[in-house]
Amino acid sequence: xxxxxxxxxxxxxxxxxxxxxxxxxxxxxxxxxxxxxxxxxxxxxxxxxxxxxxxxxxxxxxxxxxxxxxxxxxxxxxxxxxxxxxxxxxxxxxxxxxxxxxxxxxxxxxxxxxx
Amino acid sequence: xxxxxxxxxxxxxxxxxxxxxxxxxxxxxxxxxxxxxxxxxxxxxxxxxxxxxxxxxxxxxxxxxxxxxxxxxxxxxxxxxxxxxxxxxxxxxxxxxxxxxxxxxxxxxxx
Numbered sequence: 001x002x003x004x005x006x007x008x009x010x011x012x013x014x015x016x017x018x019x020x021x022x023x024x025x026x027x028x029x030x031x032x033x034x035x036x037x038x039x040x041x042x043x044x045x046x047x048x049x050x051x052x053x054x055x056x057x058x059x060x061x062x063x064x065x066x067x068x069x070x071x072x073x074x075x076x077x078x079x080x081x082x083x084x085x086x087x088x089x090x091x092x093x094x095x096x097x098x099x100x101x102x103x104x105x106x107x108x109x110x111x112x113x114x115x
Numbered sequence: 116x117x118x119x120x121x122x123x124x125x126x127x128x129x130x131x132x133x134x135x136x137x138x139x140x141x142x143x144x145x146x147x148x149x150x151x152x153x154x155x156x157x158x159x160x161x162x163x164x165x166x167x168x169x170x171x172x173x174x175x176x177x178x179x180x181x182x183x184x185x186x187x188x189x190x191x192x193x194x195x196x197x198x199x200x201x202x203x204x205x206x207x208x209x210x211x212x213x214x215x216x217x218x219x220x221x222x223x224x225x226x
Contacts (some may be wrong), residue, residue, distance in 0.1 A: 042218040090157060102161040
Protein backbone atom coordinates (compact mmCIF):
# COMPACT_ATOMS: atom_id res chain seq x y z
CA UNK A 1 0.00 0.00 0.00
CA UNK A 2 1.21 3.50 -0.84
CA UNK A 3 -0.65 5.13 2.08
CA UNK A 4 -1.03 8.87 1.47
CA UNK A 5 0.50 10.30 -1.69
CA UNK A 6 0.88 14.00 -2.43
CA UNK A 7 1.71 15.59 -5.78
CA UNK A 8 3.64 17.63 -6.62
CA UNK A 9 6.39 17.46 -3.99
CA UNK A 10 7.89 20.80 -4.96
CA UNK A 11 6.51 23.80 -6.79
CA UNK A 12 7.54 27.41 -7.36
CA UNK A 13 4.82 29.88 -8.27
CA UNK A 14 4.69 33.56 -9.09
CA UNK A 15 2.32 35.79 -7.16
CA UNK A 16 -1.16 35.57 -8.66
CA UNK A 17 -0.73 32.16 -10.27
CA UNK A 18 -3.04 29.31 -9.44
CA UNK A 19 -2.31 25.69 -8.70
CA UNK A 20 -3.78 22.53 -7.25
CA UNK A 21 -2.22 20.07 -4.83
CA UNK A 22 -3.48 16.52 -5.08
CA UNK A 23 -3.73 14.09 -2.20
CA UNK A 24 -4.60 10.44 -2.71
CA UNK A 25 -5.04 7.74 -0.06
CA UNK A 26 -5.55 4.03 -0.58
CA UNK A 27 -6.64 3.12 2.96
CA UNK A 28 -10.37 3.76 2.45
CA UNK A 29 -10.27 6.46 5.13
CA UNK A 30 -13.30 8.62 5.65
CA UNK A 31 -11.50 11.70 6.96
CA UNK A 32 -8.95 13.73 5.04
CA UNK A 33 -7.14 16.96 5.99
CA UNK A 34 -4.85 19.61 4.60
CA UNK A 35 -2.33 21.24 6.96
CA UNK A 36 0.33 23.83 6.42
CA UNK A 37 3.56 23.87 8.40
CA UNK A 38 5.55 27.03 9.00
CA UNK A 39 8.58 27.45 11.29
CA UNK A 40 7.50 27.94 14.90
CA UNK A 41 3.81 27.57 14.04
CA UNK A 42 3.39 23.83 14.13
CA UNK A 43 0.73 22.29 11.91
CA UNK A 44 -2.28 24.43 11.14
CA UNK A 45 -5.44 22.96 9.65
CA UNK A 46 -6.55 24.57 6.41
CA UNK A 47 -9.59 22.48 5.42
CA UNK A 48 -10.81 19.02 6.13
CA UNK A 49 -13.38 16.53 4.89
CA UNK A 50 -15.38 13.96 6.81
CA UNK A 51 -16.52 12.10 3.71
CA UNK A 52 -16.95 12.16 -0.04
CA UNK A 53 -18.65 15.33 -1.19
CA UNK A 54 -18.15 17.18 2.11
CA UNK A 55 -15.62 19.80 3.16
CA UNK A 56 -15.20 22.10 6.14
CA UNK A 57 -12.99 25.03 7.12
CA UNK A 58 -10.11 24.65 9.51
CA UNK A 59 -8.06 27.27 11.34
CA UNK A 60 -6.55 29.06 8.30
CA UNK A 61 -8.88 28.56 5.29
CA UNK A 62 -8.54 31.97 3.62
CA UNK A 63 -7.00 31.86 0.15
CA UNK A 64 -7.60 28.13 -0.30
CA UNK A 65 -10.36 25.97 -1.72
CA UNK A 66 -10.81 22.22 -1.54
CA UNK A 67 -12.83 19.47 -3.17
CA UNK A 68 -13.52 15.84 -2.29
CA UNK A 69 -15.28 14.42 -5.33
CA UNK A 70 -13.95 10.92 -4.71
CA UNK A 71 -13.39 9.31 -1.35
CA UNK A 72 -9.73 8.61 -2.03
CA UNK A 73 -8.81 12.10 -3.29
CA UNK A 74 -8.66 15.50 -1.59
CA UNK A 75 -7.62 18.49 -3.68
CA UNK A 76 -6.26 21.78 -2.33
CA UNK A 77 -6.45 24.77 -4.64
CA UNK A 78 -4.80 28.16 -4.56
CA UNK A 79 -6.68 30.50 -6.90
CA UNK A 80 -4.28 33.44 -6.67
CA UNK A 81 -1.07 32.55 -4.86
CA UNK A 82 0.49 35.02 -2.43
CA UNK A 83 3.98 35.00 -0.84
CA UNK A 84 2.30 34.37 2.54
CA UNK A 85 1.28 30.96 1.20
CA UNK A 86 4.90 29.84 0.93
CA UNK A 87 4.91 26.80 3.18
CA UNK A 88 5.10 23.05 3.42
CA UNK A 89 1.70 21.47 2.91
CA UNK A 90 0.79 18.13 4.41
CA UNK A 91 -2.19 16.01 3.57
CA UNK A 92 -3.40 13.45 6.09
CA UNK A 93 -6.16 10.89 6.39
CA UNK A 94 -7.73 9.01 9.26
CA UNK A 95 -10.14 6.16 9.76
CA UNK A 96 -13.69 6.94 10.83
CA UNK A 97 -13.45 9.22 13.86
CA UNK A 98 -10.79 10.73 16.11
CA UNK A 99 -12.02 8.96 19.22
CA UNK A 100 -11.69 5.54 17.66
CA UNK A 101 -8.47 4.51 15.97
CA UNK A 102 -8.13 8.10 14.96
CA UNK A 103 -4.45 8.35 14.13
CA UNK A 104 -3.51 10.58 11.25
CA UNK A 105 -1.50 9.17 8.36
CA UNK A 106 0.47 11.92 6.67
CA UNK A 107 1.79 12.28 3.17
CA UNK A 108 5.40 13.24 2.58
CA UNK A 109 4.57 16.91 2.09
CA UNK A 110 4.55 19.43 -0.74
CA UNK A 111 6.95 22.37 -0.54
CA UNK A 112 5.45 25.45 -2.19
CA UNK A 113 7.32 28.69 -2.79
CA UNK A 114 5.50 31.78 -4.00
CA UNK A 115 7.74 34.52 -5.40
CA UNK B 116 -6.11 31.30 18.17
CA UNK B 117 -3.86 28.48 19.26
CA UNK B 118 -5.68 26.46 21.91
CA UNK B 119 -2.95 23.89 22.47
CA UNK B 120 0.35 25.23 23.71
CA UNK B 121 3.53 23.18 23.76
CA UNK B 122 6.75 23.95 25.60
CA UNK B 123 9.62 24.24 25.22
CA UNK B 124 9.91 25.19 21.56
CA UNK B 125 13.50 23.92 21.41
CA UNK B 126 15.55 21.57 23.56
CA UNK B 127 19.17 20.60 23.14
CA UNK B 128 20.54 17.76 25.28
CA UNK B 129 23.60 15.61 25.58
CA UNK B 130 23.10 12.04 24.48
CA UNK B 131 22.01 10.02 27.47
CA UNK B 132 20.19 12.89 29.17
CA UNK B 133 16.45 12.85 29.67
CA UNK B 134 13.99 15.03 27.74
CA UNK B 135 10.46 16.20 28.48
CA UNK B 136 7.97 18.21 26.43
CA UNK B 137 4.71 19.56 27.83
CA UNK B 138 1.39 20.22 26.18
CA UNK B 139 -1.31 22.44 27.70
CA UNK B 140 -4.83 23.11 26.49
CA UNK B 141 -7.13 25.98 27.37
CA UNK B 142 -10.10 23.61 27.23
CA UNK B 143 -10.82 20.00 28.15
CA UNK B 144 -9.68 17.48 25.57
CA UNK B 145 -11.42 14.30 24.49
CA UNK B 146 -8.08 12.72 23.69
CA UNK B 147 -4.55 13.66 22.81
CA UNK B 148 -2.17 12.23 20.26
CA UNK B 149 1.59 12.52 19.95
CA UNK B 150 3.56 12.60 16.72
CA UNK B 151 7.25 12.63 15.81
CA UNK B 152 8.64 14.37 12.76
CA UNK B 153 12.22 13.64 11.73
CA UNK B 154 14.12 16.48 10.01
CA UNK B 155 12.85 16.75 6.43
CA UNK B 156 10.17 14.16 7.05
CA UNK B 157 6.49 14.01 7.80
CA UNK B 158 4.74 13.56 11.17
CA UNK B 159 4.39 9.96 12.29
CA UNK B 160 1.89 8.87 14.91
CA UNK B 161 3.33 7.69 18.22
CA UNK B 162 0.41 7.20 20.59
CA UNK B 163 -3.06 8.27 21.64
CA UNK B 164 -4.22 8.90 25.22
CA UNK B 165 -7.89 8.92 26.04
CA UNK B 166 -8.45 8.38 29.76
CA UNK B 167 -7.98 10.89 32.56
CA UNK B 168 -4.63 10.28 34.29
CA UNK B 169 -3.57 7.72 31.68
CA UNK B 170 0.10 6.75 31.46
CA UNK B 171 1.50 4.77 28.56
CA UNK B 172 5.04 3.62 27.85
CA UNK B 173 6.85 2.77 24.66
CA UNK B 174 10.36 1.57 25.53
CA UNK B 175 12.15 4.76 26.69
CA UNK B 176 9.13 7.02 26.01
CA UNK B 177 6.53 7.74 28.69
CA UNK B 178 3.32 9.57 27.86
CA UNK B 179 0.95 11.06 30.43
CA UNK B 180 -2.51 12.58 30.22
CA UNK B 181 -3.51 14.91 33.03
CA UNK B 182 -6.31 14.20 35.47
CA UNK B 183 -8.31 17.14 34.15
CA UNK B 184 -7.56 16.12 30.53
CA UNK B 185 -6.11 19.57 29.83
CA UNK B 186 -2.43 18.72 29.72
CA UNK B 187 -0.07 16.01 28.63
CA UNK B 188 3.63 15.25 28.62
CA UNK B 189 6.12 13.12 26.76
CA UNK B 190 9.27 12.05 28.60
CA UNK B 191 12.21 10.33 26.95
CA UNK B 192 14.69 8.57 29.21
CA UNK B 193 18.35 8.41 28.21
CA UNK B 194 18.05 10.06 24.82
CA UNK B 195 19.72 8.56 21.77
CA UNK B 196 20.65 10.24 18.49
CA UNK B 197 17.72 8.46 16.85
CA UNK B 198 15.38 10.54 19.04
CA UNK B 199 16.27 13.72 17.12
CA UNK B 200 13.23 15.42 15.62
CA UNK B 201 10.22 17.54 16.42
CA UNK B 202 7.58 16.16 18.76
CA UNK B 203 4.01 17.38 18.39
CA UNK B 204 1.02 16.94 20.59
CA UNK B 205 -2.42 17.14 19.00
CA UNK B 206 -5.54 17.50 21.07
CA UNK B 207 -9.12 16.91 20.15
CA UNK B 208 -11.26 19.60 21.75
CA UNK B 209 -14.40 18.09 23.29
CA UNK B 210 -17.29 18.35 20.86
CA UNK B 211 -15.07 19.18 17.89
CA UNK B 212 -14.23 16.99 14.93
CA UNK B 213 -10.71 18.21 14.34
CA UNK B 214 -7.37 17.95 16.08
CA UNK B 215 -5.44 21.04 17.15
CA UNK B 216 -1.69 20.68 17.03
CA UNK B 217 0.76 22.25 19.42
CA UNK B 218 3.67 24.22 17.99
CA UNK B 219 6.03 21.30 18.53
CA UNK B 220 9.26 20.83 20.47
CA UNK B 221 12.37 20.44 18.39
CA UNK B 222 14.86 18.09 20.04
CA UNK B 223 18.51 18.13 19.07
CA UNK B 224 21.13 15.87 20.64
CA UNK B 225 24.84 16.25 21.10
CA UNK B 226 26.44 12.81 20.66
